[in-house]
Amino acid sequence: MAILAQSRVCPFKEDKDLIKQIDYKQYKFLKKFITDQGKIIPSHVTGVSAKYQRLIAAEIKKARILALLPFAVDPRYS
Amino acid sequence: MNNYEIVYIIHPALQEGRLIDIKSKIHEKITSFKGKVLYDDSWGKKKLAYAIDKQKYGTYLFCQFLLEGKDVQAINTDCELNSNILRHLITRIDSSQILDEKEKKEVKKETNKKEVSKEVVEEKKEVSEVAEEEKEEVSEEVVEEKEEVSEEVVEEKEEVDDTIDSDNDNKETKEENSEKK
Numbered sequence: 169m170a171i172l173a174q175s176r177v178c179p180f181k182e183d184k185d186l187i188k189q190i191d192y193k194q195y196k197f198l199k200k201f202i203t204d205q206g207k208i209i210p211s212h213v214t215g216v217s218a219k220y221q222r223l224i225a226a227e228i229k230k231a232r233i234l235a236l237l238p239f240a241v242d243p244r245y246s
Numbered sequence: 247m248n249n250y251e252i253v254y255i256i257h258p259a260l261q262e263g264r265l266i267d268i269k270s271k272i273h274e275k276i277t278s279f280k281g282k283v284l285y286d287d288s289w290g291k292k293k294l295a296y297a298i299d300k301q302k303y304g305t306y307l308f309c310q311f312l313l314e315g316k317d318v319q320a321i322n323t324d325c326e327l328n329s330n331i332l333r334h335l336i337t338r339i340d341s342s343q344i345l346d347e348k349e350k351k352e353v354k355k356e357t358n359k360k361e362v363s364k365e366v367v368e369e370k371k372e373v374s375e376v377a378e379e380e381k382e383e384v385s386e387e388v389v390e391e392k393e394e395v396s397e398e399v400v401e402e403k404e405e406v407d408d409t410i411d412s413d414n415d416n417k418e419t420k421e422e423n424s425e426k427k
Contacts, residue, residue: 193253193308234253234335235294235304 178217190223192230195237202228206241247312249284249341254325254334255304258291268330269307275321281313285345298332310344 289306
């Protein structure tokens, strides 16, 4: 069962300033796209289009290697 | 020649002198392959999202450079063999993503310190002015209270005097009566 997206429009569509922020160094911006457990949020929940979801996922994985974002978080102990 | 950037995490126990040693080694290696360092910066000591080699903190260093594709592997092996570098990541970037010198975090820190000191001085002045105003108000209130108290005392005295006078009058009348008798 797919949950309907919060917004129908991708926030990155034709917004160059936002697209520049998709970077592994901008981990504070990328935090919005991970859950409290550290998992990447699927696009049918956030409403992001497929092209930008791939970019976001690739940058989150780079940030995880550099310990800017976690791989997994136990929400009981946060 | 392609543009690359490298981020590497250094063991937190190393002091500034050793940090500069490691940085200069990597810069020399880049220039020995006829490359060029375009930008370098230090993000300082940061808490890691998970422990690496049982360390919870690490100093982050960042560098952007120009180099040929076949020579990047040499820098990769250098970082792997150096036991003080905990993690590293080299990525290829566009020429549009190269940063200016003004955006260095070290430069920003110095300007922030100057602004913070100015703000502190201004705050102290404001606080002293407010304290003086409060003191004046308090002194005025005290003066007013004293006046009120003195007025009350004066009123009480008048009442007492009145009663005494009335008593005296009664006594006089009594004496007169007695005398008359």
